[in-house]
Amino acid sequence: QVQLVESGGGLVQAGGSLRLSCAASGRTFSYYTMGWFRQAPGKEREFVAAISRSGGNIRVVDSVKGRFTISRDNAKNTGYLQMNSLQPEDTAVYYCAAEGLLSITATTPTTYTYWGQGTQVTVSG
Numbered sequence: 223q224v225q226l227v228e229s230g231g232g233l234v235q236a237g238g239s240l241r242l243s244c245a246a247s248g249r250t251f252s253y254y255t256m257g258w259f260r261q262a263p264g265k266e267r268e269f270v271a272a273i274s275r276s277g278g279n280i281r282v283v284d285s286v287k288g289r290f291t292i293s294r295d296n297a298k299n300t301g302y303l304q305m306n307s308l309q310p311e312d313t314a315v316y317y318c319a320a321e322g323l324l325s326i327t328a329t330t331p332t333t334y335t336y337w338g339q340g341t342q343v344t345v346s347g
Contacts, residue, residue, distance in 0.1 A: 232342075256301045280326065308343075319334035320335070
């Protein structure tokens with residue numbers, strides 16, 4: 223199994239940028255598809271982006287396409303979510319997740335077994 227720890231959240235003004243990191247430990251990171259999800263107050267957890275085990279395939283939700291970039295460095299056992307042009311509606315707790323042998327087309331939170339504790343992103347208008 224794998225343990226995940228997110229970092230990089232914070233408070234930023236609209237139009238600003240943040241880069242979230244997801245540090246993995248335990249089983250070899252490259253075994254897992256990695257996803258990013260977010261959950262705003264009073265809302266369900268929603269899919270943001272996913273990246274295949276090698277990093278060669280990526281899926282990003284339409285609402286952040288062109289603004290957010292998902293990547294990973296398997297040598298460093300770390301995944302990233304670069305967020306640019308942030309807007310108040312991006313405010314949420316952001317979670318990274320991992321699952322072995324999972325297609326990046328899977329966008330439902332229940333398809334992922336391993337989760338980080340989350341990091342808060344707040345975008346002020």
